[in-house]
Each structure stands twice: as structure tokens, then as C-alpha cells.
Amino acid sequence: MSAPVTVEVDVRAVAPPGGARAVVDVFLPPADVGPAGTLWWLLPGGGMSRRYWDLDLPGAGLARFLAARGHVAVTVDHLGVGESSVPDDPYALTAHAVADVNAAVLRSVADGLRAGTIGPEPLPGLRTVGVGHSAGAGLLVTQQARHGGCEALALLGYGGRGMPEQLDPALARYADDPDGLRRALPGLVRDRFGTALPDLDRRHGRDRSAEPGVPGALARASTPLLALVGLAAMVPGNAAAEIAALDVPVLLAHGDREIGAPLAEVAPEFCGTGDLTLYRVTDSGHHHVVGPHRGRLFDRLLAWAGAVLPRGER
Template sequence: MFGKRAATVVTGVLALVGIAVSQAPTVASEDAPATAPATAPVAQANTVAQRAATAADGEVVDLPVSFTVRNVNNTRSQCSVDGETYTIRGHLTAPAEVLAQPDPEITLYVHGTNTGEWIWRLGVDGHNYTQELAARGHASVTIDRLGYGSSDIPDGFASCSGAHAEHAHQIVQQLRSGDYTVTGGEPTAFSRVYLAGHSSGALVAETVAVSYPDDVDGIILTGWAAIGLTGETNRRFLGAYERCLNGGEPKNEPGDPAGYVYFDGTPEDFLAGGLSPDADPRVVEAIEPLQPRNPCGVMVSEPMGILQDLELVDDIEVPVYLVFGEKDVLRQGVQSYPGLFTSSGDVTDLTVPDAGHFLPLDINAPMLFDGVAGWLDKHR
């Protein structure tokens, strides 16, 4: 088992250090002002519990959901899996009136390898993404990926990046059919489904779009490009790679499933890699205890997944919306990336001034909320 794991890790690290910045024609970008008002966050990360809120336009439903997925990989980004069945858990957050529509729409949100569902649901005023989108009239499903948070926690080498795209595909199909579980409510069958990802969650979204062309109605990619990896990214990955090569660590406590590592070697790196220097201190305080250990199988498969993605991204035909952070230390020089989506006739990008990698949590987050809501409005 160790030999197979080691080979997987070595393949991943060689792929990472070989990734080059691709060049592509530029596409039209949304205009962004040089500066924008900072937000005023408060409180701490909210618990994963059933809540209901009231927005200006009516009741907002916020309920736990769960999906049963098979840990297989039929995508165009191949990597090793264990073939078992697991439960993925998250939340449905939506204006009640949207769920009552005859042809409702939903966006499935997938976090990156270094966060969790909490990046979309932070209990900080002005930074709870799902509540902000609900206030703008849109429904969201957020999940913890396999190996994270409230979802099942298998051995860290049991899955991989391509399999997480397969999970997202299965969840999309369940959202369309209404074949999933809602605690405290009834499942809705959605007529239109969009898929959004943050960081490597956007790699998941791209893999779904290229592997299952009829799956989703569009993709939203935040804090992500398959080019522009910086020295800060490589430094963090190489440290995590070394720890994975040694078998990783228990997920949280001794006795937990093993094969998990921190992407950032220190809490200071976690904060500096995620947030800009201008982030509100209360946001910093809220996320500091949330740094997760990540499944080694996913992390070490991502570099090869990125190389495969660069070969396949021009096959994506659905509308694409990309949002970058101007001060994202993990990716820079990404201006050419939108031009790689040559088969999509609808590609738009936005750069949020002064923002770092954790876009929903950083300065000028309302630009992200308004941009995504406006894009979804346009594609109704």
C-alpha cells in the first residue's frame, strides 16, 4: 500500500513543479473600480445546524441536506479511488419563494482543499456567502467534500480530485431529480443547476463540465486558475507532499482515519495564504481555528489534474464566470486564463481589488456577491 501511495505522491509533485504559465488571448472583463468599500464582519463561524432567517424579500430557508455518493471516478481526470459508498453533507440555503417556483434553479458550491463548507457560511456579518446570495434572490447548496467537516471521513488516500468531481456530478443529478435528504423539509427537484467552486473546488467544477457536458447550465470559478501558480503555492505543496509521502496524519485526533495533512505548514501561513493584509481582524479570528487537514489522495492528485485540465478546458461549452483576487498570493499572472475557454461563447471575469484567496471572506466581498448574483440573473 505504501509503495502505491508513494508513487502517487511522486507523480503529483513532479507534475506540480512542471506546470508552466500558459498564454492565451484575453477576453472581456467586468470593470472594477480601483477601490471599493470594505465590509464590516462580526461574530464567529456559525455551527452546522438548522436555521431560518428573514431577508428583506421574505423568508430564507436554511436546512441541512445529505447526498449518497459512490466513490468512483468516471471523469476525464483519472486517479485512484476505493469504490465505496459515502454520505456528503451540507446545507440548502434559499429564498422560500425560489423553492416554490415551477422551474427553480440552484447553484452547488464546492470548497477548495484548504477550507470547508464554512467558507460559504461563515457566521460573520457581511461574509456569509449563502445568506448574501439568498438576499439577492438565489438558492445555494454548499457541501463539505469527502474527508472534510460533517461529511464522511475515510482514509485520506481513498479518494482523489477526479473522484470529487464525480461526487459533484452525482449530487447535481440528485438535485435535478430531488433524490436527496433534507432535514426538516422536503427535497426540491431543480430545473437548472449551476456549479461553483473556490480554489481547487473550481478544478472540480471544470472537470464536471468537461466530463459531463449536459450536467450543468454554467460554472462559476473563484480564486482559481490552472496557471499562475506562485512560489508560495509550490512551497506549501512541497511541504504537504513530504508529509503525505510519510503516510500523513490522523484527520483530527489520534485514532481518526489517517492520510491527512495541512496544506499550510503553520497557522500563520494559513491566514497569509487565504486573506489579504486588509482583511478585517474579526474574520481572521473567526477562521483561525478552522484550518483543516486535507486528504492526501486529493492533494497529490491535483497537480496531475491541473495538467489534464489545461488539455481539456477548451472543451467546456457552458457559460463560465471567473472571479480573481487582486492580492491572491497563491496565484498571479492569471489574466490569460479566461481565454483558454475557447469552446464557450460566454466567458466573463472579474478581479476584486485588494482581495486575497478567500474571496467571500476578504475585503470587498460584496463585489463577489453582486457579481455572481448578476451573472446568475443574466442566465436565468
């Protein structure tokens, strides 16, 4: 398969000052594979760049898997992450600010694909499926609630109940108080990390290349954390209003060794969508894309999208 097309999107109109560009990779189907008519919008989680969806592992990462089957996959560096710009004030990188930029980038890239200015031919009938991992799934929920743009959402390793067992009292006091949490976040991040973009691997002496079964894979995708986004994602109820606003089909996937609240506790939050699918990834921790059964997850995502998108338009 050919290399992805790297696209830089000018986001100055919607980003905090200094946030000039967002960078994405567009994985297009091979010339000998007919287009399937679906754009997959892939958002990485905390401490990960867009390379999370194109890891150097046996088989293919999710982006190449999708493209090989006729789909368009777009992998995203959030504002402040990877090759995307860092605003003048990194403490402006709140979940709302990052999600607003992502929404503008999706519109720009989707318009380019439909018009044929990105890729070899116009794809006017593209439908859009959003996929997010962990804090990236939270950003996807926020993007969808504020701007729409996706016909279905797959949320991997995510739930609005956060990680209550890991909260210290300074954070726990904001459980189910999202407005208070947003006001307090800059101070909480300064107290905990001293920076809005901490390098947690270096801070904790982690060597992801030493993790069993993933030699170098996650290390290649590692990037500083969007701390305001990541810290908020740990607090129960941080995105309750955004989750309640979802009106598209949702798939929740958790590893059977998942961190955070278990799937059985997370699922009721999403019942209001009216079309909810639960999937447990066997023999997997939080990073399902490096698990031994990632291929089953990829197949399930395709089958689910085929079932929930209207027939004749995917």
C-alpha cells in the first residue's frame, strides 16, 4: 500500500492564538480496490500521536487495515500534539478547544475528499465514522456533541465514569461537577505537572519499547500529554452533558483487562443514543490496537459500521 497523504489544515480561525495548523494523515484505498464510501476519523488518546493508528506490528494498524478494504482513514494529531501547532498558551488546550479544532479539520478534510482535491478522484458520497481511544474518545464525544459531523461513533477504552479509584481528593471533589472542574483545571494541572504538556514517559521513566509484545510500537507514537484533557477524563461525570447529547449509533469496546470503570458500569450512560453496541476485546489491556486479537476488533468495527450506516449510502 502506498504511503498516506499528509495534510496540513490551517486552523487559525478556530484555534487559540498561536495554533496555526493541524496535521493529519489520509490513508486512501489502493487503486485496484473500489471505494467503500466511508471516511474513518481516528483520534488517538492521551500521550499518543496520529501514529497510534499505524503502528509497526505484524499485520496492519487500523488505518491501513481500513484503507486496504476500500475505506478512507484519517489519523489526527490533536492541536498541541505531534506535528500540529502548540498554541502560545498551552493551558488553552481544553477539551472544548481541541474538539472545536478537530471539528474544523474534519470538515476541511472531508470537503477535500468529496471534491477530489485530496486523493485521485472525488468521493462525493462519503459517510463518516468517528473512532477514538481513551481521552481521544472523550474528545470525539465532545466534538460530536458540539458540532456533529459523524454518523456513528466507536469509543475504545472510554467511559464517562473516568478513573475514580485513581483520584486524589483535589480531583475527586469535582466528580459530577463538570463546570467546576473546567474552572479548576488549569490550577490542578499546574499543581500536578507544572506544565500543560508533560512528557509522562520521561517523567515516570517508562520505556514503552520494553512492553511485552509491542517492541517499539507505542514508543514510536508517544507524545506529550494534553494534560487538561487527560486529567479531566479521569473525573466521573466530566462529559455527562456531551454523552447525553449523542444521537448517533455508538459502539463501546473495552479490553478484558481495561483500566477505569468496567463496561457494565459505563454502558448505561450511553443508552440514550438508542443504538448501542458493546464489544469486549479478549486478552487486552487498555491499548487494544496492540493486543493479540486486534484483528477481531478491526473486523468487528467494519461489521458494525456496515450494520448501522444506512444501506445504499456507505
